[in-house]
Amino acid sequence: MxxxxxxxxxxxxxxxxxxxxxxxxxxxxxxxxxxxxxxxxxxxxxxxxxxxxxxxxxxxxxxxxxxxxxxxxxxxxxxxxxxxxxxxxxxxxxxxxxxxxxxxxxxxxxxxxxxxxxxxxxxxxxxxxxxxxxxxxxxxxxxxxxxxxxxxxxxxxxxxxxxxxxxxxxxxxxxxxxxxxxxxxxxxxxxxxxxxxxxxxxxxxxxxxxxxxxxxxFTRLRRPSHLTYENIKLLWRAKEELDNNILAPPDVAQLARLAGMGTTKLRQSFKAYYNMTVAEYIRREKMSYALRLLSNDEMSVQNISTLLGYQSPSKFTVAFKRVHGFTPRAARKTFNI
Missing domain, CATH: 2.60.120.10 (Jelly Rolls)
Incomplete structure (x- = not known):
């Protein structure tokens, strides 16, 4: 060589x-x-x-x-x-x-x-x-x-x-x-x-x-007028915490403390800014992570569902299809797995 x-x-x-x-x-x-x-x-x-x-x-x-x-x-x-x-x-x-x-x-x-x-x-x-x-x-x-x-x-x-x-x-x-x-x-x-x-x-x-x-x-383009820039910076911090711990995300109370808001304010602000609830965001990001795992045949669908915290592969499949529009097994077929 x-x-x-x-x-x-x-x-x-x-x-x-x-x-x-x-x-x-x-x-x-x-x-x-x-x-x-x-x-x-x-x-x-x-x-x-x-x-x-x-x-x-x-x-x-x-x-x-x-x-x-x-x-x-x-x-x-x-x-x-x-x-x-x-x-x-x-x-x-x-x-x-x-x-x-x-x-x-x-x-x-x-x-x-x-x-x-x-x-x-x-x-x-x-x-x-x-x-x-x-x-x-x-x-x-x-x-x-x-x-x-x-x-x-x-x-x-x-x-x-x-x-x-x-x-x-x-x-x-x-x-x-x-x-x-x-x-x-x-x-x-x-x-x-x-x-x-x-x-x-x-x-x-x-x-x-x-x-x-x-x-x-996929996300909200325009910033809601009722959120101040300080509010938004705190939301960015909360989202970053979710991104860094997506497999074991902090609960809303922990995120609210991090953002310096009450839980109701956090839920409302997150939904207004990102156009989805905290739970929906976590599910979407988990399913994006799942898509990467599915593209590698080292883990079974059951292993992946367990890693992502789902009680059964069937519940994982429902959540995955809700986000991507097709099942985990259909995704694997596109990767020739």
């Missing part, structure tokens, strides 16, 4: 090289992976750690990453071509640092970075395992798709600057990324599959852009 970046004449920028330059910084070695991918393996002291890229042509790339680090690594990016980076983070510590903006420590979920040629950094933490699936979609790839079809629909990099989080951090897009993750790991699907999956993700975002109220099914 050759050390990454030693092949003569190979570009190392993300537009033409995907994760190659990051892999070089991590000390990886590279080899062709099955019929479609390139696997970058971290040094042995990092344990079972790797990144897999599928990039049929410059302009877009999909990556699945599963690695741990001995110490944090900060990667600097300065990409000339405008584009979007969408990342589905399942586990680990990642922080995005952009000039003139507050650093973003990423939590579990779907995240968006809009690149317009300005330098930025991503910090990869340690020692916990990092697990994410991501896609670089550059402006020319997106423009070519819409131009070739000429249907009057459009989506640009500039448009993405206006997208609120609930346009791209949805259960539907999480499902698409989970399907993408296991296809990358197998790396035998035709390139057309990966391209169509990217278009599927963009189309789900466009659905929220074009249809007022669609994205609001």
């Amino acid at each position: 050759l050390p990454v970046g030693k092949e003569a004449g190979v570009s190392t920028n993300e537009y033409a090289g995907g994760s190659r330059e990051l892999a070089e910084q991590l000390g990886c070695t590279a080899k062709k992976y099955r019929s479609k991918g390139v696997k970058y393996s971290l040094p042995p002291e990092n344990g079972d750690s790797w990144l897999i890229d599928v990039q049929p042509e410059p302009g877009w790339c999909v990556t699945d990453a599963y690695f741990s680090l001995q110490k944090p690594v900060t990667r600097g990016y300065e990409i000339a071509q405008p584009g979007l980076w969408l990342c589905s983070l399942a586990a680990g510590d990642m922080t995005i640092i952009e000039q003139g903006k507050k650093s973003r420590q990423l939590g579990r979920g779907i995240h968006l970075l809009v690149n317009r040629g300005k330098p930025f950094k991503i910090q990869f933490g340690s020692p916990s395992k990092l697990c994410y699936t991501s896609a670089w979609l550059f402006a020319d790839f997106i423009a070519d798709y819409f131009q070739e079809r000429g249907r009057g629909e459009r989506l640009t990099i500039e448009d993405a600057l206006t997208w609120p989080e609930h346009y791209y951090n949805t259960p539907e897009i999480l499902m698409a990324f989970e399907q993408l993750k296991y296809t990358i790991r197998i790396s035998i699907a035709p390139f057309m599959y990966y391209e169509s999956k990217m278009i599927e993700i963009l189309s789900l975002i466009l659905c929220g852009v074009q249809n007022q109220g669609y994205a609001e099914m």
